Amino acid sequence: MIAKVIVDVPSRQTDRPFDYEVPYEMQEWLELGSRVGVPFGGRVLQGFVIDLTESASVDRTRLKPIAELLDPVPPLLPDMIELSRWMSDKYCCSWTQALQAMIPAALKGKEERQIGLGEPDEEYGLPAELKEWIANSGGLVKLDALIAKYPQHLKAVKHALAKGTLTQQSSIKDRLAVRKVLTVFLPESRLPLEHALEQVPARAAKQREALQWMYGREEPIALQELAQQTGVSSASIKPLVEKGLLELREVEKERDPYAHRQFTRTSPLPLTEGQREVFGRIAEALDARQGRTMLLHGVTGSGKTEVYLQSIQYCLDQGRQAIVLVPEISLTPQMVERFKGRFGDAVAVLHSRLSSGERFDEWRKIRSKKAQVAIGARSAIFAPFEQIGLIIIDEEHESSYKQEESPKYHARDVAVRRAKQHGAAVVLGSATPSLESFAAASRPAANPGASALLPMPYRVGGRPMPPVEVVDMREELRAGNRSMFSRQLHAALQERLERGEQSVLLLNRRGYSTFVMCRSCGHTAACPHCDISLTFHQKSRVLRCHYCGHAEGAPAECPECGSEHIRYFGTGTQRVEEELAKLFPGIRVIRMDVDTTSEKHAHEKLLKQFGDRQADVLLGTQMVAKGLDFPYVTLVGVIAADTSLHLPDFRAAEKTFQLLTQVAGRAGRHELEGEVVIQTYTPEHYAITTAQTHDYAAFVSEELRHRSVMGYPPYCRLVLVTMSHEQLPLLSTVSERFAAELRELAEHEGVLAPLGSGLPRALEVLGPVASPIARMKDRYRFQCVIKYRGSIDASAIVRRALQPFTEGPQQKGIGFSVDVDPQVIL
Ligand SMILES: Nc1ncnc2c1ncn2[C@@H]1O[C@H](COP(=O)(O)OP(=O)(O)OP(=O)(O)O)[C@@H](O)[C@H]1O
Numbered sequence: 001m002i003a004k005v006i007v008d009v010p011s012r013q014t015d016r017p018f019d020y021e022v023p024y025e026m027q028e029w030l031e032l033g034s035r036v037g038v039p040f041g042g043r044v045l046q047g048f049v050i051d052l053t054e055s056a057s058v059d060r061t062r063l064k065p066i067a068e069l070l071d072p073v074p075p076l077l078p079d080m081i082e083l084s085r086w087m088s089d090k091y092c093c094s095w096t097q098a099l100q101a102m103i104p105a106a107l108k109g110k111e112e113r114q115i116g117l118g119e120p121d122e123e124y125g126l127p128a129e130l131k132e133w134i135a136n137s138g139g140l141v142k143l144d145a146l147i148a149k150y151p152q153h154l155k156a157v158k159h160a161l162a163k164g165t166l167t168q169q170s171s172i173k174d175r176l177a178v179r180k181v182l183t184v185f186l187p188e189s190r191l192p193l194e195h196a197l198e199q200v201p202a203r204a205a206k207q208r209e210a211l212q213w214m215y216g217r218e219e220p221i222a223l224q225e226l227a228q229q230t231g232v233s234s235a236s237i238k239p240l241v242e243k244g245l246l247e248l249r250e251v252e253k254e255r256d257p258y259a260h261r262q263f264t265r266t267s268p269l270p271l272t273e274g275q276r277e278v279f280g281r282i283a284e285a286l287d288a289r290q291g292r293t294m295l296l297h298g299v300t301g302s303g304k305t306e307v308y309l310q311s312i313q314y315c316l317d318q319g320r321q322a323i324v325l326v327p328e329i330s331l332t333p334q335m336v337e338r339f340k341g342r343f344g345d346a347v348a349v350l351h352s353r354l355s356s357g358e359r360f361d362e363w364r365k366i367r368s369k370k371a372q373v374a375i376g377a378r379s380a381i382f383a384p385f386e387q388i389g390l391i392i393i394d395e396e397h398e399s400s401y402k403q404e405e406s407p408k409y410h411a412r413d414v415a416v417r418r419a420k421q422h423g424a425a426v427v428l429g430s431a432t433p434s435l436e437s438f439a440a441a442s443r444p445a446a447n448p449g450a451s452a453l454l455p456m457p458y459r460v461g462g463r464p465m466p467p468v469e470v471v472d473m474r475e476e477l478r479a480g481n482r483s484m485f486s487r488q489l490h491a492a493l494q495e496r497l498e499r500g501e502q503s504v505l506l507l508n509r510r511g512y513s514t515f516v517m518c519r520s521c522g523h524t525a526a527c528p529h530c531d532i533s534l535t536f537h538q539k540s541r542v543l544r545c546h547y548c549g550h551a552e553g554a555p556a557e558c559p560e561c562g563s564e565h566i567r568y569f570g571t572g573t574q575r576v577e578e579e580l581a582k583l584f585p586g587i588r589v590i591r592m593d594v595d596t597t598s599e600k601h602a603h604e605k606l607l608k609q610f611g612d613r614q615a616d617v618l619l620g621t622q623m624v625a626k627g628l629d630f631p632y633v634t635l636v637g638v639i640a641a642d643t644s645l646h647l648p649d650f651r652a653a654e655k656t657f658q659l660l661t662q663v664a665g666r667a668g669r670h671e672l673e674g675e676v677v678i679q680t681y682t683p684e685h686y687a688i689t690t691a692q693t694h695d696y697a698a699f700v701s702e703e704l705r706h707r708s709v710m711g712y713p714p715y716c717r718l719v720l721v722t723m724s725h726e727q728l729p730l731l732s733t734v735s736e737r738f739a740a741e742l743r744e745l746a747e748h749e750g751v752l753a754p755l756g757s758g759l760p761r762a763l764e765v766l767g768p769v770a771s772p773i774a775r776m777k778d779r780y781r782f783q784c785v786i787k788y789r790g791s792i793d794a795s796a797i798v799r800r801a802l803q804p805f806t807e808g809p810q811q812k813g814i815g816f817s818v819d820v821d822p823q824v825i826l
């Protein structure tokens with residue numbers, strides 16, 4: 001038998017399967033998706049089996065055997081292998097990268113070299129201490145350990161390896177192992193308690209106590225926990241084990257990140273009329289098993305989560321599994337609680353704040369079929385379920401569903417693809433759908449697979465949307481108010497304090513940089529390697545570049561003009577917090593931003609405090625805009641709505657509208673009525689006026705008009721290719737040639753035409769031009785933007801155009817980075 005293996009080397013030349021012989025003893029065990037160690041260029045590397053055949057593509061006698069099989073159960077399923085192939089084609093990444101994205105970090109094994117004693121030889125006799133150490137270590141030691149212990153003998157080791165006095169072996173070691181826990185059991189055939197007690201000396205009170213306790217409990221218990229609960233030390237357990245009265249065994253234990261929390265079970269709520277209708281449509285799609293995609297457009301507080309929960313139940317009742325994606329920052333304990341509360345241990349949670357061990361264990365719960373529901377951020381789309389029935393993407397408009405490093409996949413598109421493979425239904429949910437999804441769902445359903453729009457325009461319980469007041473901050477300035485709080489927001493906050501209600505304050509940080517500026521000459525501190533301002537970190541008083549990591553101390557005087565009037569625009573939220581304390585003495589503020597939530601569970605703790613009404617104000621960045629549901633929040637204030645409006649990003653208006661709508665949706669979700677105050681310098685902008693009236697349709701029609709005129713999605717699709725090199729002239733010539741190559745290939749396909757041409761299939765290549773960040777890590781950057789419309793395989797064109805530049809003689813060390821459907825064009 002021959003295995004085709006994708007080996008873990010991320011170079012384009014080796015991005016294809018290699019053939020290996022499957023040793024006889026492995027044949028029973030090896031499957032599609034198995035993870036193996038294979039010899040490759042003198043090393044042992046990790047790889048994945050993507051095919052098993054009888055025919056080799058090269059001379060069979062020259063094939064090497066697979067060195068080792070790494071897991072008893074393959075981490076990948078056959079459909080995921082197909083999915084990875086599709087990803088590597090669509091996103092122009094290597095097959096290895098696509099496969100690696102699908103498995104937990106714990107399974108990214110590394111080569112480990114071991115040194116053993118070989119043929120004894122007088123001439124190249126090894127240092128005695130070294131020989132002795134290896135012999136005493138069972139004849140085999142890790143190379144790393146050897147280097148650490150005897151660095152002075154390295155030369156001798158090299159000689160010995162060459163001579164054969166020492167031998168070398170390699171194998172793949174996982175970064176993390178399964179956790180085992182010493183556990184106390186009552187023996188299978190046990191004595192009655194009184195007989196057992198006879199065997200314990202009367203004065204050994206602790207031993208007797210432990211024995212009695214275990215008999216009363218009957219269940220096995222971790223040794224450590226037994227000691228905690230009974231106060232009996234493990235030293236007292238040992239004699240009991242020696243006498244055979246108790247047993248001590250190592251038990252595989254999953255780390256449960258939610259072990260410290262209790263979840264109250266909830267039962268399905270009777271659905272409102274709007275919910276019932278939508279649920280019916282989802283159930284229909286689940287019954288059809290055709291891989292349908294639907295867009296659930298439900299206003300904030302319309303009860304989308306309850307619809308998700310009941311749809312999942314329906315899917316589980318069909319014997320299938322469900323995946324729920326939520327943006328990383330709204331994967332709050334509150335959110336998890338709603339799912340664990342309904343489905344208990346059937347829920348596995350995957351997110352980046354877990355340790356990689358915890359994540360590995362949650363993943364194994366899925367792979368071993370202990371869990372039927374996976375909830376997590378972007379990468380949870382790769383949960384290894386065998387029969388997916390339903391994929392839910394909550395807040396589907398969130399840009400965090402796009403991965404910014406390779407493979408630059410969009411979880412939404414991967415979801416649609418995976419759903420097709422499984423005949424699963426996809427539900428995209430949002431109060432503010434992305435324009436792409438909205439346009440796709442609004443198109444007449446020509447084919448049954450087309451997406452459909454499921455509207456939920458009303459809040460649960462007939463609650464009104466909160467009134468929104470827009471304050472023109474220019475007017476405030478004219479009226480002599482220099483504070484960051486308008487008179488309206490000030491009064492509204494004062495009122496909440498008096499009534500004992502709570503407020504949420506949002507500081508729009510997108511585009512609000514923390515930079516350093518000289519007030520005399522206007523000089524700003526920039527990175528010497530990248531064309532970008534340095535970010536000021538208030539805690540450490542260090543200026544840092546977010547692209548290359550360059551750091552320098554904050555200057556006391558301007559390096560340009562020597563002036564001492566330097567202004568530090570520190571973390572915005574800190575300044576707001578200070579101002580609040582000044583204006584409202586004694587006010588209790590919880591600040592939530594990257595600084596206060598870096599520790600594990602910090603996020604959770606802060607939200608709990610706020611939920612317990614230990615604070616009057618929850619102040620934060622984007623983090624406070626999503627998913628929160630607190631009954632005493634009656635005021636939402638937005639400090640500066642327009643910082644994100646003027647970014648060089650065609651989605652700037654969309655992002656601003658979404659953020660304002662989401663945060664406004666936090667107010668008045670329960671009995672108490674809510675109110676929203678938005679402060680802005682551009683009150684007439686349509687993103688703000690439509691957010692004020694909660695009018696998604698009006699926003700969309702205005703925004704679509706702009707997109708259509710400017711030629712942006714959803715009227716076309718984009719591919720961004722960024723090229724980089726240290727030398728500007730070389731970069732400039734090569735990128736010109738690359739763009740010419742692109743145009744030539746498109747011409748050859750008969751699709752090269754301006755988008756304005758009105759042709760149903762058209763592709764145009766813009767550039768090359770300097771990237772908005774024109775230099776990064778001392779490399780200049782150029783970009784080409786490809787815009788296209790209609791059924792064109794743009795990725796294939798890009799891959800073909802790239803070929804001569806990334807392999808073969810044309811290659812000049814130019815870095816190429818391809819971003820298909822980019823979220824930002826930087
Ligand atoms: N059928 C129902 N009967 C009673 N209460 C309900 C029902 N459905 C949902 N709710 C309650 O309504 C509130 C809002 O629901 P939910 O949080 O699911 O809204 P949402 O649409 O997800 O909003 P957002 O997009 O703002 O997160 C919650 O407190 C929820 O418990």
Ligand SMILES: [Zn+2]
Nearest residue numbers: 518521558561
């Ligand atoms: Zn200056």
Ligand SMILES: [Zn+2]
Nearest residue numbers: 527530545548
């Ligand atoms: Zn830099």
